[in-house]
Amino acid sequence: MKLVVLGGGESGVGAAILGVEKDYQVFVSDKGSIAEKYKKVLLNSKIEFEEGVHSKDRIFEANVVVKSPGIPDTVPMILELKEKGVPVISEIEFASKFTDATIVGITGSNGKTTTTMLTHHILESSGMDVGMAGNIGDSFAWQIAQSNLGNYVLELSSFQLDGIEGFKPHIAVLANISPDHLDRYDYKLENYIASKFRITMNQTKEDYLIYDADDEHIAKWMSENQTNAQLIPFSIEKELEFGAYLKDEEIIIKLNTEVYKMGIRTLALQGKHNVKNAMAASMTAQLLKVRKETIRESLESFEGAEHRLEPVLKINGVEYINDSKATNVNATFYALDSMETPTVWIVGGVDKGNDYFDLMPLVREKVKAIVCLGVDNQKIVQTFSSVIDLIVETAGAEEAVKVAYKIAEKGETVLLSPACASFDLFDSYEDRGRQFKNAVREL
Template sequence: MKQIAILGAGESGLGAALLAKREGYGVWVSDSGMISPDRKNALQDAGIGFEEGGHNESKVLSSDLIIKSPGIPTKAPLVKRAMEEGIPVVDELEFAYRFSAGKVIGITGTNGKTTTTLLTYHLLKEAGYDVGLAGNVGQSWACQLVDKDHDWWVIEVSSFQIDGFQTFKPTIGILTNITPDHLDRYEYKIENYILSKMSLFKNMTSREKGIVFSEDPLTQKGLEMKKLKADLHLISLSKKQEKGGYSDLETLEISANGISVKIPASTLPLSGKHNVLNALFAGSAAMIVGLDEEQLIQGYSTFKNAPHRMELIREVDGVRFINDSKGTNVEATYYALGSFTEPMIWIAGGVDKGNDYSVLNDLVDMGKVKVLICLSTDNEKLKTAFSGIISEIRETQDIRQAVAWGQELADLGEVVLLSPACASFDLFKNYEDRGAQFRNAVLELKEKQKA
């Protein structure tokens, strides 16, 4: 019996363990931290051995295969030693791929991948396809495969997960964009990060379809560094495409399989240029699968995005409160700010990731952002960046205070936007916690007394 060691007992680790057990492997789960009670119970019920609070190196290194959590870098000492000893090391998605007969739509990108993934899944599901959702959203792929396979899988993949791919080959691969992120994992070299993202396509042939944004400069650099063999479909906001998608922000034009459709942008329940791009990516993939114009319109019109992504929480006294807590980098916030023409109160801040805020200057200048509310334990870089550009800057560590100021300062028809451009770990557990606290604070607001 072949032995598999699994490093990390999170969502992906547990799923990989259960699938490996079903496939007849001897399985050992090792976590350097503590394993949650629910996951311990699941492992015990399946008869899978485990350890927590550290790794038994000799036991791990006696395995035939190691499946590691995507959060564990290949330079981690135990992983490095395993690779030096010739033990294959993969991630959960790579392992799961080997046990699915379904076709895969793999979606990556620095920004937009979650919305594109959810929308692609929704379009196929609404059209009646047998489709599953996995990867960075929903339940782990391996865990789902224990019970059921699907004809199609829509899978969101991070660069960390792509780094663990060996045989993983999407039928349709989507790269939404590339902007600097996670560079600490890539030796602070943007070229390494670009190559990681481009590796989504590395096993694809001319029979598979690749979809990329033609106006994204780092994607173009990636195409120069690593030529795609996949049949290329381009997404554009400047030029109509023979294969792919184009929009003038009024109409979506999508072409695939020799067929073209035109759909009014007003069909989309999502606002902003970035969401038009997401819709073009998802629609192009859906048309490649086989959806027609009517099915696309039906799917677009019934889609509801995930929480914390340009989510309208509530309108109070004619002011819209928008939760974009998922906007954890400058590029995501750039898209969020650009989604509105109305004056706004902007709530931003958190753990700075070496941000260059100057790219936002054109969007916040000319009085579009009336007030910046800095929500962090250290706001100096943010305040310095926008001093003299935004006329009023306030700061707080209390999200309820930030929301209350938003209500006080915004006028009828304006917007209060939470789009932090930063990580959340100074004041919150994660971006979901930050978004949930923002939502609760907005829901607690009382309408102003009418005169």
């Protein structure tokens, strides 16, 4: 059997390693360049690869193709492979064929990284053998090749879900849906929503779908479509007969005959969105028979994800917060909503079709000044110039931090929450976040 892997990054190299272990003839092809660390792995494993080109004759010999999530389905070569009947799948789909592990799959436009890390932290604290993979950490395929644990918590993007056929998580979590990556979905929100719901398409009545009952897009899809999974909602807006809800500063969980209550003031992560993340993670853990005391202790001891509302330093009474992972408007909405002091907001980057108007009430209420961090800031300036007097354009993290330092006064906050992708000035949102943190430390 011939396996061709398109893309020599984390997921591609993981799939190649697993392919070799399962006796496939493996060939890796990357149209760009392959990072040194991955090249070493391929060479050490004696896996054939090419970079800077896609050799069509080699690729079309494949019995199965594993495609990097970054390659759109609309690329001519992918369409041609599918026309010829060659299965084109994601690394998640490929890896899932070789494990009997209990899988928790977590998706959503925002909050999925934190919910994944939080769920993994609770399960690991309970003594379970559990891996964390997908959009985070070492690739799922790589982990199965190396250790094949009994449980996995997977953070799943819409791109990864687009490449599944038989993949089925025992517990699926749908954190929320807001417009994102619409450039990959013909600028149609319904296509993106359908992609997210692929997480439940193979679930049976033995499986569970935990979902945000406050999300209008989720509610609409569920009123028009069906899933076989057992539905478990969570909400911070209304009381529920079943699931998790918020009442009088307490999370209340009703999953069976018992009622479990937990105060939100002691949670390690504060903010409304983190209450939802805690609800989803707690219910997942309860379904997997983790003791309530372990859940409570884990929620109180958890340290959050890097680049997600990450406190950096307090300088002259000003708090600096790195939320570089906020690559869409909805993520920034959560960030601004959790600010409790006047805020100098650093925003901007590659706009994926953003509508900033949703942020207007929060900007009026919380934002003192805006520092733009992007090549083209016209849309941001146009949207907010009527409500914010001070808007400054900058061309890099260091300049943005220096400008924010001059504007912010004691008792205020400087928040990097770009609401945009990072590729105009940075390699990635991680690079953007690290440059921001370095610039703050240099002050």
